[in-house]
Amino acid sequence: MPLINVIKGDPIPVAPLNVRTPFVKIPLWAAILWQTLKTVAWLVKAYVQHWYATLPVTGLVWLYLAYGWQALALLLGGITTAVTCWFHVNRASWLRFGWWPALARFRRLVYRRRWMAAMVTANLSISYDKRTIIPQIRRVRCKAGGCDEVLVRMVTGQIPDDFAKASERLAQTFGVRQVKAIPGPTYGAVVLVLMRGDTLQETVEPFPIPFAPDFTALPIGVQEDGGLYRLRLFGTQVLIVGATGSGKGSAIWSIVRSLAGGVASGLVELWGLDPKGGMELGIGRALFAKFASRDFAEMAAMLEHAAATAQGRAARLAGKTRQHTPTEDEPLIVLVIDELANLTAYLTERQLKDRIKAALGIVLTQGRAVGVHVVAAIQDPRKEVLPARGLFPTRIGLRLSEPSEVDLVLGDNMRDRGALCDRIPQTQPGIGFVVLEGDPTPMRVRLTYCDDTTVRDMADDYGVAA
Ligand SMILES: Nc1ncnc2c1ncn2[C@@H]1O[C@H](COP(=O)(O)OP(=O)(O)OP(=O)(O)O)[C@@H](O)[C@H]1O
Ligand SMILES: [Mg+2]
Numbered sequence: 001m002p003l004i005n006v007i008k009g010d011p012i013p014v015a016p017l018n019v020r021t022p023f024v025k026i027p028l029w030a031a032i033l034w035q036t037l038k039t040v041a042w043l044v045k046a047y048v049q050h051w052y053a054t055l056p057v058t059g060l061v062w063l064y065l066a067y068g069w070q071a072l073a074l075l076l077g078g079i080t081t082a083v084t085c086w087f088h089v090n091r092a093s094w095l096r097f098g099w100w101p102a103l104a105r106f107r108r109l110v111y112r113r114r115w116m117a118a119m120v121t122a123n124l125s126i127s128y129d130k131r132t133i134i135p136q137i138r139r140v141r142c143k144a145g146g147c148d149e150v151l152v153r154m155v156t157g158q159i160p161d162d163f164a165k166a167s168e169r170l171a172q173t174f175g176v177r178q179v180k181a182i183p184g185p186t187y188g189a190v191v192l193v194l195m196r197g198d199t200l201q202e203t204v205e206p207f208p209i210p211f212a213p214d215f216t217a218l219p220i221g222v223q224e225d226g227g228l229y230r231l232r233l234f235g236t237q238v239l240i241v242g243a244t245g246s247g248k249g250s251a252i253w254s255i256v257r258s259l260a261g262g263v264a265s266g267l268v269e270l271w272g273l274d275p276k277g278g279m280e281l282g283i284g285r286a287l288f289a290k291f292a293s294r295d296f297a298e299m300a301a302m303l304e305h306a307a308a309t310a311q312g313r314a315a316r317l318a319g320k321t322r323q324h325t326p327t328e329d330e331p332l333i334v335l336v337i338d339e340l341a342n343l344t345a346y347l348t349e350r351q352l353k354d355r356i357k358a359a360l361g362i363v364l365t366q367g368r369a370v371g372v373h374v375v376a377a378i379q380d381p382r383k384e385v386l387p388a389r390g391l392f393p394t395r396i397g398l399r400l401s402e403p404s405e406v407d408l409v410l411g412d413n414m415r416d417r418g419a420l421c422d423r424i425p426q427t428q429p430g431i432g433f434v435v436l437e438g439d440p441t442p443m444r445v446r447l448t449y450c451d452d453t454t455v456r457d458m459a460d461d462y463g464v465a466a
Contacts, residue, residue, distance in 0.1 A: 008188065009126065009133035009155035012116060052105060100142040107148055108140040111174065118173040122166040126155045138189070145226050146197025148176075152190050160190040164417045164441075170194075180418040182441050199224055200431055200446040206254070206454050209462065211261045213268065215332065218258035220251070221430075221447035229434065229445040231255065233334070233373055234323065237364050237391065240377040241409045242398025247429035248377035249280050251396055252336060253450040255375050256287060259334065260462040263287055266328040271306065271335045273299050275342035284455045286463025288336070299343060300352050303359035306335055306372055310363055313370035324371040335363065337376040345385040357387070364391035381408045396447075398432035399424040410435055410442055417441045 047054045064072045087094045119125045119134040126133050135158065139151040152163070163170070163181035170192065171179040180193040200222065207219050217230035231238065233255075240251045262268030271290040274281040278293030285291055290305075292298040317324055326332035337343070344360070347353045363372055378386055381400075389408070397409040403422045406415040410433060415421075419433035419442035430449055433442040450458070 007156045010136045012132040103142045104140045122169040145199040148194040150192040154188055154190055163190050180441050204446050204448045206448045206450045209260045213259050213262045220254035220258055221445045224444040235368050236394045237368055238375045238394045239392035240396045241381045243401045246399035250430045250449045251447045254448045260458055264462040267326045267331055269331045269333050273337040276339050280338040283452055284459040286459040296352055300355045303356055307359040307362035310367040310370050310372040314366050326371050332371045335374045340376040340378040341385050364388055381405050396432050396434050397421045414442050
């Protein structure tokens with residue numbers, strides 16, 4: 001059996017061989033009959049293939065012929081009224097069952113028209129046995145926020161990462177902002193998510209402060225797909241990486257805000273370390289039970305205190321539980337560190353630096369199960385600057401200056417899979433990428449923006465420190 005029959009995918013028709021056809025004399029009527037039959041067959045095929053357009057048109061023509069234009073006007077008026085009522089009464093079902101399926105049909109036509117060229121030029125076609133085979137569009141779905149999902153059956157031998165690597169080319173070809181490639185629901189399938197609109201254009205206002213924070217889902221921003229971005233703090237340590245002015249401060253304050261209810265009730269203790277002299281965390285000083293902004297020895301002592309607390313809790317909880325539950329006596333401790341590099345790399349005093357390194361290592365490795373967490377911000381993710389990068393399981397990648405930094409922050413292949421942190425414009429601070437649990441592709445998010453007044457008000461209302 002020729003292999004071409006086993007390889008899945010759409011073969012592109014090959015150009016006909018250039019041979020001279022034999023000269024056969026046939027009567028004119030036979031030629032006309034043959035042409036007519038061919039045309040009729042083509043028309044029938046097109047009629048059946050595009051039934052969703054041809055059937056309604058046939059119905060309307062029949063109505064006009066049978067009952068005149070009044071009936072036609074009555075029907076069209078009735079349909080328009082019904083659709084308008086549906087739109088106003090139940091927008092969600094109108095979108096889900098009416099508008100999006102109709103839009104998906106139209107988009108499918110658009111994608112199909114450019115599909116062959118797109119696949120060949122993005123190197124997603126496979127040549128075999130003098131034939132060219134391209135992936136096949138299986139289904140198109142439109143979703144909220146100007147997002148289309150195209151289910152594609154890959155050619156045998158392809159993997160979703162092949163599409164991820166070509167995503168930028170595909171985005172340019174289809175004229176959309178970004179394309180993401182996600183492994184499909186079955187083997188051999190990939191879902192291309194084509195995003196045309198940008199739901200994250202506007203600054204996100206701070207959320208209301210929850211009275212009792214849910215440490216497994218702290219709301220700190222919005223996701224590109226319209227959902228809330230909820231950060232899991234239990235069992236993890238959080239690193240925020242971003243170039244200067246990328247919104248690291250707003251990421252810190254979004255997290256602090258989501259915990260403020262716990263600070264007031266005594267379930268959470270925030271320890272602030274702000275080596276930039278208190279520039280960032282100083283305005284919310286009252287929220288922090290401990291605070292150091294100038295003296296590096298004090299910061300080292302604070303980290304050592306946190307390390308000792310983590311070790312003490314671990315020794316006590318060993319064999320009893322695997323996750324510490326915060327109480328007023330034993331609160332969740334969150335060390336909030338702005339510009340962590342000042343403590344790890346740029347510190348000149350060797351002894352102090354070693355103390356900080358050792359204490360930070362203990363907190364990062366032993367603290368996460370016993371309620372001692374770190375939320376740290378840094379500009380440069382390289383190992384020389386932050387040797388302990390690998391000890392932060394959760395990372396938020398804001399705007400970065402180099403493409404190579406993206407994979408350092410978010411993990412291997414994440415830039416190929418769509419985390420274009422280096423392309424975030426300077427005019428959009430607070431936008432970043434995160435990797436969500438159970439999702440192999442990165443999610444674009446925008447963190448809430450707490451301005452100085454909001455932070456001051458929050459510190460006044462929820463702060464505990466004098
Ligand atoms: N989430 C956000 N939404 C909108 N604007 C924001 C957001 N976060 C920050 N900004 C704007 O960007 C500016 C810089 O933000 P921020 O100070 O948080 O950045 P940074 O990364 O901490 O910078 P630096 O490295 O200089 O400390 C802010 O003054 C604010 O105007
Ligand atoms: Mg800052």
